[in-house]
Amino acid sequence: MAKKSLIQREKKRQKLEQKYHLIRQSLKNKIRSKVSPLSLSEKTKMREKLQSLPRNSAPTRLHRRCFLTGRPRANYRDFGLSGHVLREMVYECLLPGATRSSW
Structure with a gap:
């Protein structure tokens, strides 16, 4: 049996991932979009917004x-x-x- 604190941490990560999923997806789509070419400064601002999201909201942290x-x-x-x-x-x-x- 795993420690309860680890299980609760994983549940917290799942909630955060669901909460920030749409925000993260829209920022990534804006950065990747080829239809409207963004200037370099706009892309860096988008990347900064993406990096300012909580780390535990990233889907790669789920297990x-x-x-x-x-x-x-x-x-x-x-x-x-x-x-x-x-x-x-x-x-x-x-x-x-x-x-x-x-x-």
């Missing part, structure tokens, strides 16, 4: 965690679970459609 344990590593996107939890659930036949291999 997937296991739904049950909060473990940050070895997560399967399809199930939202870490590897060892997934394996235990498959052995107990709790996941429909997933079968354990035997040879």
Whole structure:
């Protein structure tokens, strides 16, 4: 089980990312736009606005965690679970459609 403070930090990052998503996207689109050529000073102002946003609002800072344990590593996107939890659930036949291999 992950520390509760780390899980709460991740939830805070998710909220910040959702809050600033549209602002960040519009600033990036304005910088990249080829239709209206911006002068160099205008582009630097846009970049400064982009950099002034909170760091934790960047989507690259988000990290997937296991739904049950909060473990940050070895997560399967399809199930939202870490590897060892997934394996235990498959052995107990709790996941429909997933079968354990035997040879």
